[in-house]
Amino acid sequence: MLDYKKIIAEELAKITNVDINELESYIEIPPNTDLGDYAFPCFRLAKELKKAPPMIANEIKEQFPENEYIEKIDVVGGYLNIYVNKLPYVSDILKSVSDNRENYGKMTIGNGKTIVIDYSAPNIAKPFHIGHLRSTVIGGALYKMYKFLGYNVVGVNHLGDWGMGICRTIAGYKMWKDEYDFSVRPIDSILAIYVRYNKIEKEDPDFKKHAVEALKLLEEGDEETTKIWKWIIDVSLADYKKIYDLIGCEFDSYNGEAFYNDKMDRVVRELEEKNLLVESEGAKVVVMDEDIPPCIIITSAGTTIYATRDLAALLYRIDNYNFDKCLYLVASEQSLHFKQVFETLSKMGYEKYASACEHIPFGLVLDEDGQKMGSRKGNAVTLEEIFNESIEKSLQIIEEKNPTLENKEEVAKLVGVGAIIFNDLANNRIKDEIFDWKQILNFAGETGPYMQYTYVRTQSILRNAGYTPKFAEIDCTKLMDAEAINVIKAIGNFDDVLVSATQKNEPSLLSRYLIDLAQSFSRFYNEHHILTEDKAVQDARLLLTDAVGIVIKEGLALLGIKCPSQM
């Protein structure tokens, strides 16, 4: 692929005798297209060359040789505005796109590297609720993106499958199993038992003993208890799987908390060998360098804890995956915890791995009143309820605004699920997100429903007009990156689209459609909140966005279609 910055920098280097990489880093993209495609600010060279910036600009312009890729150069103030000849670039990309199809844009920067992404991690036997939405959606998006960039990605669902939570359900099941029907939707009965147990325990703290007993039995390996435990996990996972399919995310490992039960000793042993464990207030802790609370490894009651388990998981991942990067998609509330864990890992002698670990925090999901979702009664709390409600509401809107649409149900599912995912990704990651149905299901502007609907609508119009759209059919279950795939696929048939548009004289519709797609693509890859740390990934996404934007813009220009908004 042509790299205009490099081409320009090469010429500039010949003229100015300044380092080519330095020059390339100075080149920027002007705020609007009237000022050219690339700009070179001469202010930076003013000091070295001891000349006024506009003078330098003029001198460079005069000495700039003819170049097949550069159309013209203007001098505005201290800026050198460069207009490139885009046709070679566009045809270069179009060819590459049509050769590679849905693989267009795939990168190799991750080849030979392994990244572990720890995301979703619901607590078994508790409802899969709104609190897990962000981890699942953002983690799922990262999973796909890293895969696209050539990484060996290991998606880990660190299930909360151990401890008091699940034992409350086990205890309740033992007591009341005859009162429930587990034949139709066992998960509903399991959840009902969990809720019932908690309600009683809240009023009668003494009731906790049943769960404690269950945990004891489970730890001792009691056959019956273990059997119930396994069954609850299976049933819960089957239920979660539905949500994962809907969102379109996948996992390579479901090793949860229980998996590390027999791997905690090693953590304690290694820490003791390295003289890192210190006795403090009855607990065994690792002292931190900075003035922050120590990392607790063994509680004063003698039990292991969250941090111990995360360290066990890290050691396991080091041994088995030898990762180059390990991401944790966990709410920002836990920043301190991860700081402590990573520092402890580093002190244990795994500095290389510790620095490869990254906590990717995100804000809470709040309801319209700014309260934590689900804290008030009457709110939909489980993810299944939320998605169903979204699909239902979408269907209502379609029913009301466009009752004649074919396959309403299918479109409603597409729109409803996409709306939730888009809303989540579009929100600033670190900030709390307001879960506002009006905003989520808005059918105008930069919203999920608009993108999805435009796509469906365009297809049906083209079909009615006698044109069989060659855009590959969208996979409803993979909405996570539907936007990106849409663009890639649409461009894969760019020639056809343009020909059709000209013949049918439907340029405005097509242009809107393509621009919508370009925007959503760019939006998707610009979800930079996710990827600020990784320079290589940033570069890759910029390159992709740039390329797609230019192709579409130039393609439209060739057709004489005005581009209504900037891309």
Place this chain on the structure above:
RNA sequence: GCAUCCGUAGCUCAGUCGGAUAGAGCGCUCCCCUCCUAAGGGAGAGGCCGGAGGUUCGAUUCCUCUCGGGUGCACCA
């Protein structure tokens, strides 16, 4: 109190490792339905980029301080 994150249009957010008049979408105001689904198109109002210093030719961007908000601060995960 300490730590950390966040303050850009009424709302939700962009702003390319400091650069040319700070950009979108929603909402709002006005105009446009014989014609591509009005789920549309066009035009417009709306900003001392929380505040004060500093570095720089140049700061929304970097540094210091300050004000306002979120979160965390050991034996729950």
